[in-house]
Amino acid sequence: MKKTWKKTLLWTMTGVLGFTLAGCGNASSQTNDAATTADGKVNIVITNGKGEIATQWAQAAKDFMAENPNIQVEALSGAVGDTVNLLDKLTASGKTVTMAMMSPDSITNKYKDFGIDLSQEKWNSETQYGVKDANGKIAGFPFSIEGFGLVYNKNVVEKAVGGSFDPFSINTRDKLKELLDKIKASGVTYPVAYQTENWSVANHYSTQFLNQAADPNTILDQLKAGTFNLASNPVWNGYYDTLDLLTSPEYNKYGERPLGKYYDDAHVSVGKGESAILFNGNWAYDSLKAVSGESFGFMPVPVDNAPSNPLNNKIAVGPTNILVINKNATPEQQAAAKKFLDWIVYNKKGQDFLVNQAQVISAFKNNPYKVSNPLGAAITDAIQANKTMPFSSNYVKVEDWGNILAPDIQKYIAKKETRAELAQAIETYYKNQK
Incomplete structure (x- = not known):
């Protein structure tokens, strides 16, 4: 959509x-x-x-x-x-x-x-x-x-790796970086086209850490009780370490100016094969197919370098x-x-x-x-294949994440807010929830 x-x-x-x-x-x-x-x-x-x-x-x-x-x-x-x-x-x-x-x-x-x-x-x-x-x-x-995850252009990625590609093989952050380097080496200047609309960076990307618990509500209850420390949580930090990689000037088409209205341009870039990867969901196909007849797929968003971590081997569905x-x-x-x-x-x-x-x-x-x-x-x-985890956006008030918390996440991406300040903003929001 x-x-x-x-x-x-x-x-x-x-x-x-x-x-x-x-x-x-x-x-x-x-x-x-x-x-x-x-x-x-x-x-x-x-x-x-x-x-x-x-x-x-x-x-x-x-x-x-x-x-x-x-x-x-x-x-x-x-x-x-x-x-x-x-x-x-x-x-x-x-x-x-x-x-x-x-x-x-x-x-x-x-x-x-x-x-x-x-x-x-x-x-x-x-x-x-x-x-x-x-x-x-x-x-x-x-x-x-x-569902959502890292949408990729199959033709571009397969050319970069020199053959068939299993998206679930990218189950660590280091493997993702290695793939981005291979894509660059194949002639693609910016492997990632990362758009930063509020719904994308907040409701979708930034809620994935909730899936570290079997029931995402467990984490939310702890946040509301003021007993969950985001700044010291490895999973929460891990997703932002990966976001830093995806939005960096080295790999991201918009890395020098990461905030902007890039939705349409990102889809054109990946649809044409000028870039290879964007963070989005299956609704993105309507925009991608308008540009190209090429095939597309999903990779998980790796949160750390542990290949056995379930979060590294699943997409949110x-x-x-x-x-x-x-x-x-x-x-x-x-x-x-x-x-x-x-x-x-x-x-x-x-x-x-x-x-x-x-x-x-x-x-x-x-x-x-x-x-x-x-x-x-x-x-x-x-x-x-049992390679899915909960659609984390379903567990939050999407309007609040889009309107209240997204600006802080966008400031973090633009390096105008520290990760500690972002953690404090999210914790303060939940402590004020009834």
């Missing part, structure tokens, strides 16, 4: 794209907030936060209704890049949204009282990515899986959009929404909608399809 998402998971719109979809038979196409339609169908409203799949979302609702004639679906989508919250907008207008798409952190923060318990749903046996609410109950259906059923919907509406979730997981048309039509990486191991996007395919392969 590029800069418009990620980073706050923008999922709404100024002009709501509404698809009022009637089921088969003689049902009226008129929709309202009633739990049932005039002819007795269960009426549900479902919202989609990925505006780029609005057409596919509407078609999925039609296909679902064709197989469930007793359910009428009003499928609404948000426009890409709009910051007006669709769920809030519809709720304020008096409409009850039966099921809403939202970011994973929402069900432990803003919408912690919205969802119902989905822990007993059958589809949990097909995925490890169900998202828990503040009470530890699974309330989020993992609609889309995404997890749900970035979840579907949550409204506890204020009627039992009949909740049951209908659960049927829609089952349809996505178990029905061939639902599986096809998710992966082939929407080009979403499925969280469910029973889905036989694989996205054609090579970065998405690389994530699927990493999941199957």
